[in-house]
Amino acid sequence: MTNIRSFEIPTVMKHGLGAINALADEARALGMTRPLIVTDPGVVKAGLLDRAAARLRAADLSFAVFDGVAPNPPIALIDEGADTYRREECDGLIGLGGGSAMDTAKSIGVVAANGGSILDYEWASPQPIQRRIPPTICMPTTAGTGSEVTLWAVITDPQRKIKFNVGGTPLIGAWEALIDPELTFDLPPAVTAGTGMDALAHAIECYTCAYAQPLPDSTALLAMEYVAHYLRVAFAQGHNAEARYKMSMAAMLGALSYGTESAGAAHAMSQSAGGVHNVPHGALTARLLGPVMEYNFKGEPEKFARIAVAMGEDIRGLSLWQAAEKAVEAVMKLTEDVEIPSLQELGFGEDEIPMLAEIAYKDPQTIGNPRDLSLQSYVQIYKRAFELGRK
Numbered sequence: 001m002t003n004i005r006s007f008e009i010p011t012v013m014k015h016g017l018g019a020i021n022a023l024a025d026e027a028r029a030l031g032m033t034r035p036l037i038v039t040d041p042g043v044v045k046a047g048l049l050d051r052a053a054a055r056l057r058a059a060d061l062s063f064a065v066f067d068g069v070a071p072n073p074p075i076a077l078i079d080e081g082a083d084t085y086r087r088e089e090c091d092g093l094i095g096l097g098g099g100s101a102m103d104t105a106k107s108i109g110v111v112a113a114n115g116g117s118i119l120d121y122e123w124a125s126p127q128p129i130q131r132r133i134p135p136t137i138c139m140p141t142t143a144g145t146g147s148e149v150t151l152w153a154v155i156t157d158p159q160r161k162i163k164f165n166v167g168g169t170p171l172i173g174a175w176e177a178l179i180d181p182e183l184t185f186d187l188p189p190a191v192t193a194g195t196g197m198d199a200l201a202h203a204i205e206c207y208t209c210a211y212a213q214p215l216p217d218s219t220a221l222l223a224m225e226y227v228a229h230y231l232r233v234a235f236a237q238g239h240n241a242e243a244r245y246k247m248s249m250a251a252m253l254g255a256l257s258y259g260t261e262s263a264g265a266a267h268a269m270s271q272s273a274g275g276v277h278n279v280p281h282g283a284l285t286a287r288l289l290g291p292v293m294e295y296n297f298k299g300e301p302e303k304f305a306r307i308a309v310a311m312g313e314d315i316r317g318l319s320l321w322q323a324a325e326k327a328v329e330a331v332m333k334l335t336e337d338v339e340i341p342s343l344q345e346l347g348f349g350e351d352e353i354p355m356l357a358e359i360a361y362k363d364p365q366t367i368g369n370p371r372d373l374s375l376q377s378y379v380q381i382y383k384r385a386f387e388l389g390r391k
């Protein structure tokens with residue numbers, strides 16, 4: 001078998017402060033005459049749906065709204081959204097919100113174009129998605145998941161108590177990512193922190209995983225630099241335009257480093273554990289990232305040393321191994337500085353370690369991790385993560 005690597009995304013990326021003002025023109029340019037805006041109650045409360053709707057009304061573009069998105073969207077929610085899309089006779093989608101809203105919009109698109117239930121499109125070989133989603137614009141209101149440019153959506157199956165992936169094909173990619181960093185100005189610090197660390201986790205995991213290749217490596221390194229440089233500022237000063245802009249770009253760049261592939265152990269753990277307790281994906285991933293890096297650095301020391309540099313560490317005079325460990329330290333320090341809650345504070349108990357390790361081990365993202373993993377490895381990483389939360 002030949003080993004050919006590829007990188008493909010179908011999404012046009014547009015960004016700028018005030019980009020939301022272009023929403024109606026962009027929707028029309030993609031051929032939408034009646035988009036469905038997919039959003040969540042938090043975005044509505046923050047007044048962002050009103051801002052988007054005002055732009056569409058001013059341009060006489062008809063639209064419908066599905067504002068029932070919940071965090072970690074379950075199967076039934078997607079299918080309900082797809083019903084709304086059909087009933088309202090929509091011909092395009094606008095995902096306005098964080099990862100959950102954008103994943104929901106993309107997933108509604110999968111069902112609208114391919115029929116059935118989103119459960120029919122759980123990632124598998126051969127790829128179950130056959131047709132491209134309808135014209136879709138994703139407008140992120142957080143800076144982290146990067147769902148506006150990923151080829152994935154993560155859906156919760158309450159029955160199996162797991163999250164599963166849909167996508168891995170350009171057919172699910174948004175037609176356009178319209179990124180307006182102003183929409184993130186009023187995010188609470190805890191959300192800024194969690195989502196920003198998620199962007200860092202995408203970059204670090206994809207950069208060090210077995211699927212790494214030059215193009216996504218380059219976006220991953222710049223994403224790390226931006227997060228290291230600007231996350232503390234965005235956390236401390238919500239209205240700092242430069243920090244917010246750079247964090248929005250970090251989210252986009254970090255997500256681009258996915259390509260059509262998956263992440264690594266931190267995401268295998270956070271995604272599986274996120275099906276057990278309904279907690280924010282960013283904070284949970286952030287809490288696991290440091291301990292996973294501590295476990296992983298021995299596999300890819302050169303890459304970890306390079307991460308240390310991207311994180312702003314001075315590695316002059318250090319041995320390769322010392323430099324690699326600096327990357328771990330830098331990420332753990334950042335996790336503390338932006339006050340990410342511990343696993344205990346997120347509601348997990350140490351008695352759950354055997355179960356958590358087992359579901360992480362079964363997660364498909366375990367493949368590609370920079371260091372070989374056994375069930376026992378996950379027990380060890382979880383133990384360390386709880387230990388760090390005990391002080």
Ligand SMILES: [Fe+2]
Nearest residue numbers: 145198202285
């Ligand atoms: Fe993530």
